[in-house]
Amino acid sequence: AQSVTQPDxxxxxxxxxxxxxxxxxxxxxxxxxFWYVQSPGQGLQLLLKYFSGDxxxxxxxxxxxEFKRSQSSFNLRKPSVHWSDAAEYFCAVGEMEYGNKLxxxxxxxxxxxx
Amino acid sequence: GAGxxxxxxxxxTEKGKDVELRCDPISGHTALYWxxxxxxxxLEFLIYFQGNSAPDKSGLPSDRFSAERTGGSVSTLTIQRxxxxxxxxxxxxxxxxxxxxxxxxxxTRLTVV
Numbered sequence: 339a340q341s342v343t344q345p346d347x348x349x350x351x352x353x354x355x356x357x358x359x360x361x362x363x364x365x366x367x368x369x370x371x372f373w374y375v376q377s378p379g380q381g382l383q384l385l386l387k388y389f390s391g392d393x394x395x396x397x398x399x400x401x402x403x404e405f406k407r408s409q410s411s412f413n414l415r416k417p418s419v420h421w422s423d424a425a426e427y428f429c430a431v432g433e434m435e436y437g438n439k440l441x442x443x444x445x446x447x448x449x450x451x452x
Numbered sequence: 453g454a455g456x457x458x459x460x461x462x463x464x465t466e467k468g469k470d471v472e473l474r475c476d477p478i479s480g481h482t483a484l485y486w487x488x489x490x491x492x493x494x495l496e497f498l499i500y501f502q503g504n505s506a507p508d509k510s511g512l513p514s515d516r517f518s519a520e521r522t523g524g525s526v527s528t529l530t531i532q533r534x535x536x537x538x539x540x541x542x543x544x545x546x547x548x549x550x551x552x553x554x555x556x557x558x559x560t561r562l563t564v565v
Binding site for chain 1: 485487493494495497500508511543545552553554555556557558559
């Protein structure tokens, strides 16, 4: 069964600093990979997704993520964090077959200090 | 509507009562998921429906939990004899045939007192 690990429960960065949120997955084949963001009191919004092709994917709000098969990782990055990026971020993995369940990591809470 | 709709948005119930939570997926989406998000916890998978296939119920925490999906559209998650540990936000998501990501509703916040 697939699983997702987000090793950092909380991360605090200064506004304007760079950000990297880690995500490792366990799955035998090439997975679908996703990053979602949940702002306080809000629903989950998709930031970006990977399912084939270029291993560096661009998302909304200036985020990007890189799929590294050899490391089973899909880390989320942003070169310059804004105070509005403070939220909880979830990595998720789904199987390549259409419609299989999505497994989420425990989430990483991002705090931005001014 | 254009998105996934869940109702009620908030529900307070007494311990031991049954509750029903409703999810209206995006029209045409054949896959539907229920997740539970407890305070400070990630998203816990509960159940997954895909078209006319038998649902994947592997995430339901106990036999007090059940879900159905009528006509391949609306889904209801039922929790019988609620316990305080059932207090959480219950999230529904749907996926369509041509898209790969799931779209989430705003959730139902359940509080068992």
